[in-house]
Amino acid sequence: MVQGLTGREGSFHGVRNRDYGTQVVAGVTPGKGGQEVEGIPIFDTVAEAVAEAGANTTMVFVPARFATDAVYEGIDAGVHTVICIAEGLPAHEMLRVYNYIRPKGVTMLGPNCPGALSPGKANVGIIPAEIFREGSVGLVSRSGTLTYQIGHELTQLGLGNSTIVGIGGDPVVGSSFIDVLTEFEADDETEIVVMVGEIGGAEEEKAAAFIQAEMSKPVVAYIAGFTAPPGKTMGHAGAIISGTSGTAQAKKEALEACGVRVGTTPTEVAQLAAEVAGVRN
Amino acid sequence: MDLYEYQGKELFRRFGIAVSEGRLVTSPEEARTAAQELGGQVVVKAQVLTGGRGKAGGIKLAEGPEDAEQHARDILGLDIRGHVVRKLWIEAASEIEREYYLSLTFDRGEKKALFMFTKEGGVDIEEVAAERPEALAKLHVDPLEGFQAYQARRLIYGAGIEDEGEQKQIAKLAARLYTAFVECDAMLCEVNPLIVTPSGEVKALDSKFTVDDNALYKHPDIAEMRDLDAYPPEERAAREKDVTYVKLDGEVGVLGNGAGLVMSTLDVVALAGGQPANFCDLGGGGDAEGVVDALEIISADPQVKSILFNIFGGITRCDEVARGILQALERLTIEEPIVVRLDGTNAEEGRALLKEAAPPNLHVEPTMLDAARRAVELAP
Structure with missing residues (x-):
């Protein structure tokens, strides 16, 4: 509806x-x-x-x-x-x-999310389905167009997606990274997960600990906003560094400390996913 | 939106939180008059949207009108962390027996409001939290349950307030602060210090108040408090045209569609060895008119040496963006090189339009990375 x-x-x-x-x-x-x-x-x-x-x-x-x-x-x-x-x-x-x-x-x-797409099955939201193809990479993100960019990079490397989930760019959203990672861990069609975070809040840090403790499937990550100044809202209401908390660097370090590889560009994170997929295939 | 101290105190007063009497002034002469009206000692306080005013010499005690005028002369025009002082708050001086700290923040992680209260006021709260966590009482409030009296008691006992008169006043004040926080859609309400006078009166000596931008439509009175002079001229122009824009310090102007993609583009520009001049999000629609407005604002920044368009069409159609670029080039004088990367919905049509018109300073690149490198090269 x-x-x-x-x-x-x-x-x-x-x-x-x-x-x-x-x-x-x-x-x-x-x-x-x-x-x-x-x-x-x-x-x-x-x-x-x-x-x-x-x-x-x-x-x-x-x-x-x-x-x-x-x-x-x-x-x-x-x-x-x-x-x-x-x-x-x-x-x-x-x-x-x-x-x-x-x-x-x-x-x-959401709010402020592009919805969810399972290529070849169903699309609820505004994600342009033609960019994505069927495959085994689960993609979860706080952003819309950045997700399309990374999906596009994955497609060019021959990787498809099981499901793409946009959780939204607001400070409080209905589902966290952990909620979606839990679903991907349980999903038979997902073999690898790409997590796309950005500045603001601490959900990426919480997800890092969860990945280390609870996930058997490999996860690679990307964080946007390394050049964002503190105290400024960067488009998304939730993308703001408050004082010294919520920086991209802190999120990257938290993820890496938990064994999650973090790409520095959308292209690089797609390459990391391809590397992991190559090892597994 | 961050409010000035005097604006936050105005809201405190509306919700029954005790504050000192004061006057807002913009000149030394007005400061003198204000001090006369208030009588006795007054404090001359710089009104800027940043911390560290005291250390920067932005807060001075004055013995009387003459003294207030002199201090006002010294403080007006002062640059405090990049914020020029244009307004002063002249306040009746308070006698201070004790200084506490009380705040309410919007805890995104817990999805609840968070109270913090300590007897160690007037200092950096993060320091107290890190070094003496036992001195800091913390408490979450469920938004559906609201703030209850027992929670006020927990804060008071938790921080070790023993005086009965103080306990009563602080309990009432905390409840009122919560009401102000919810009813004003605040993201932060901080009272540092919350003071106790020698006669035992508890009041807010300072205020830090931040209101959710997305809720301002519900509070036209607060929305009017926005001081456009506190923003860089580019951001002011952007606000008028409804363009999402944040001024940065570099030389590569950046436009894209979607907050995440634009943030990522800034990072890629930095990795390519450049410095982004701004953040600018065309948003979901991205029609030609929006592109013209955004280009006008970006190119008005004298620091900008090249402009990078990074568009991944979803809802946004690349041909529409291309039309916007061409229209902008017709209507505005833009001499800086423009590098364009278009992908997604109608990207081929968009590229064809640009190729056909072929303005001399326009460069089309196939990928985000290539485009960022090119834009950096072209910004010497």
């Missing part, structure tokens, strides 16, 4: 996802119930979309000011997976959403 399917971007990507093979069974726009977008029925509420069309996942495409409400509406209607493409949600609102959904076991990607 797409919340905001009647909007310009919502309809463009919702229909694209459907054409890729994802079952897009409903759209929700209050006041537009009964209409349809290229054959996809629109409902006034998420509850109706769940009851009548059987939706179990929602993609939130509404403007930031209405996104928190949309997310709560989805969860309260029983949806268990939320992909929030919307960006610019107030951090305090997301703090409450996070603490609300975790005990319920709801999976959420």
